[in-house]
Amino acid sequence: MNYRAHKLKEAVIEKIILLSGITSIVIVLLIFIFLLKEGLSLFSSVSIKDFIMGRNWYPISNPPQYGILPLIMGSILVTVGAAVLSIPVGIGSALYIAEIAPQKTREILKAGIELLAAIPSVVIGFIGMITLSPLIKNLFHLPTGLTALSGAITLAFMAMPTIVSIAEDAITAVPRQYRDAAMAMGATRWQTTWRIVAHAARPGMIAALMLGIGRVIGETMAVMMVTGNAALIPHSILQPVRTLTATIAAEMGESVQGGSHYAALFAIGIVLFIITFLINGVADIYLHRNRKKGLK
Amino acid sequence: MDDERNMTNEKSIIKTRNLNLFYENFHALIDITMEIPEQNITAIIGPSGCGKSTLLRVFNRMNDVIEGVRMEGEVDIDGQNILDPAVDMVALRKKVGMVFQRPNPFPLSIFDNITFGLEIHRLTQKKNFEVIVEHFLEQVLLWDDLKDKLHKSALSLSLEQQQRLCIARALTLNPEIILMDEPCSALDPIATMRIEELMQELKKEYSIVIVTHNMQQAARASDYTGYLYLGRLIEFGVTSQIFTAPREKLTENYISGRFG
Numbered sequence: 001m002n003y004r005a006h007k008l009k010e011a012v013i014e015k016i017i018l019l020s021g022i023t024s025i026v027i028v029l030l031i032f033i034f035l036l037k038e039g040l041s042l043f044s045s046v047s048i049k050d051f052i053m054g055r056n057w058y059p060i061s062n063p064p065q066y067g068i069l070p071l072i073m074g075s076i077l078v079t080v081g082a083a084v085l086s087i088p089v090g091i092g093s094a095l096y097i098a099e100i101a102p103q104k105t106r107e108i109l110k111a112g113i114e115l116l117a118a119i120p121s122v123v124i125g126f127i128g129m130i131t132l133s134p135l136i137k138n139l140f141h142l143p144t145g146l147t148a149l150s151g152a153i154t155l156a157f158m159a160m161p162t163i164v165s166i167a168e169d170a171i172t173a174v175p176r177q178y179r180d181a182a183m184a185m186g187a188t189r190w191q192t193t194w195r196i197v198a199h200a201a202r203p204g205m206i207a208a209l210m211l212g213i214g215r216v217i218g219e220t221m222a223v224m225m226v227t228g229n230a231a232l233i234p235h236s237i238l239q240p241v242r243t244l245t246a247t248i249a250a251e252m253g254e255s256v257q258g259g260s261h262y263a264a265l266f267a268i269g270i271v272l273f274i275i276t277f278l279i280n281g282v283a284d285i286y287l288h289r290n291r292k293k294g295l296k
Numbered sequence: 297m298d299d300e301r302n303m304t305n306e307k308s309i310i311k312t313r314n315l316n317l318f319y320e321n322f323h324a325l326i327d328i329t330m331e332i333p334e335q336n337i338t339a340i341i342g343p344s345g346c347g348k349s350t351l352l353r354v355f356n357r358m359n360d361v362i363e364g365v366r367m368e369g370e371v372d373i374d375g376q377n378i379l380d381p382a383v384d385m386v387a388l389r390k391k392v393g394m395v396f397q398r399p400n401p402f403p404l405s406i407f408d409n410i411t412f413g414l415e416i417h418r419l420t421q422k423k424n425f426e427v428i429v430e431h432f433l434e435q436v437l438l439w440d441d442l443k444d445k446l447h448k449s450a451l452s453l454s455l456e457q458q459q460r461l462c463i464a465r466a467l468t469l470n471p472e473i474i475l476m477d478e479p480c481s482a483l484d485p486i487a488t489m490r491i492e493e494l495m496q497e498l499k500k501e502y503s504i505v506i507v508t509h510n511m512q513q514a515a516r517a518s519d520y521t522g523y524l525y526l527g528r529l530i531e532f533g534v535t536s537q538i539f540t541a542p543r544e545k546l547t548e549n550y551i552s553g554r555f556g
């Protein structure tokens with residue numbers, strides 16, 4: 001009897017887990033369907049090409065123009081900038097924390113990184129706005145400090161905790177036996193770290209980068225506060241830009257539900273959804289490869 | 297125990313004198329004095345936890361990374377006391393190679409496993425790599441099996457092949473001594489036999505020290521045997537003598553299976 005009760009319990013737990021798994025998939029699907037439903041109507045009046053490649057985003061002029069190229073460029077500039085800044089620093093920190101730092105330093109740094117991850121993005125944006133942008137304005141003698149560069153630096157701070165903690169996990173997970181083997185061959189610590197450990201942890205580190213960058217692309221508040229929000233195609237990283245996410249957040253309140261502006265904002269949502277989906281997909285593949293320890 | 301009885305007539309390559317090792321307060325190796333003869337296979341046997349691995353790891357200073365390790369006494373290799381803090385660790389580890397209990401090829405290609413040591417020590421130019429890889433894989437009898445998949449991951453090999461690759465990897469540094477810590481414990485009996493055959497080939501050029509808790513292996517494959525018990529070297533001598541006419545009661549108990 002006891003045995004049957006046990007089996008029943010197992011079965012119920014299994015079903016609950018299955019159900020929650022299915023629920024999350026269903027919710028994602030519903031979100032996507034909702035985006036499509038609200039956004040696709042735009043394309044009855046605007047072609048996909050004009051939407052993606054259009055150089056003008058004038059949603060409230062008459063007639064309105066819905067070209068998101070400047071927004072895409074803004075997002076790319078800020079994201080690539082953030083990646084260029086955060087990847088070397090993030091990987092370097094992860095290697096330092098996992099391989100070189102003494103026990104005590106390591107714990108302090110890890111706690112600091114976790115703290116950094118816990119700071120809400122508005123707060124980081126606020127700090128960026130009042131400290132970073134005046135600095136950039138004065139440094140480069142610009143009319144305004146609210147630029148793509150300010151956005152990139154601010155976002156780099158937000159990507160860093162993700163990159164460092166996931167990359168650090170990947171590095172720490174490299175079995176000791178590889179390090180022993182390298183040491184027994186007279187490899188220095190640096191040679192061991194660089195040629196063996198970093199190599200073995202590479203899939204995990206790439207996944208860390210992807211997730212860090214994923215966070216950057218989806219980020220809205222901080223970016224809105226420091227980039228100046230000008231929907232123009234930027235010619236340098238020292239100009240104001242506006243990103244896809246910031247556009248949605250800034251304009252959703254003033255658009256008419258069911259109108260073409262409203263639909264255009266949802267269409268931007270579709271674009272963002274596809275981008276994040278792709279990045280997560282690639283990150284997943286790498287994480288998976290890491291788990292299977294496969295090479296080449 | 298009389299130290300003089302632990303000597304052999306051959307030219308020795310490693311000499312320890314009153315070697316003591318502590319893990320914090322734990323006295324893991326006690327007053328070990330022995331001479332390991334050149335170009336022979338020397339087995340270190342003894343029950344689990346008696347200090348075999350610890351002793352082996354003294355010879356290439358691999359214990360150094362463990363926090364709280366302290367060593368006293370002398371260990372001479374080529375007339376140099378390797379416990380001297382000023383010893384050149386890179387040179388020592390080139391001279392004294394190691395093969396581990398679990399095969400641990402790097403998660404790189406077969407080719408890159410062989411060239412790793414050449415690259416970090418800049419032993420030769422890149423253009424010679426192919427010839428060298430072939431040479432060392434030949435030496436461990438892997439070439440015929442692997443010559444068409446040199447760029448596959450070393451982790452895709454069988455355990456025996458991985459262990460052979462690890463031996464080849466150690467050979468690339470042209471060591472004088474090869475330390476092997478239970479190199480066959482992860483392998484099946486047939487693979488074990490073949491690794492032992494390989495050791496017989498290798499001893500023509502290298503001095504081998506092998507740790508094993510498999511007494512048959514020591515009896516079959518080694519020329520000299522040392523018996524460690526609770527951190528002490530109880531007896532050291534020609535393998536056939538140790539196994540047929542041990543001088544010490546403790547040795548006799550151990551090899552006859554009446555242990556304790």
Ligand SMILES: Nc1ncnc2c1ncn2[C@@H]1O[C@H](COP(=O)(O)OP(=O)(O)O)[C@@H](O)[C@H]1O
Binds near residue numbers: 344350
């Ligand atoms: N890193 C360490 N710290 C503390 N004690 C250790 C450490 N490594 C081994 N020991 C102890 O030293 C003794 C010898 O260990 P080891 O050399 O691994 O034995 P064997 O290889 O003969 O099984 C054991 O009692 C073990 O518990």
Ligand SMILES: [Mg+2]
Binds near residue numbers: 349350
């Ligand atoms: Mg051992």
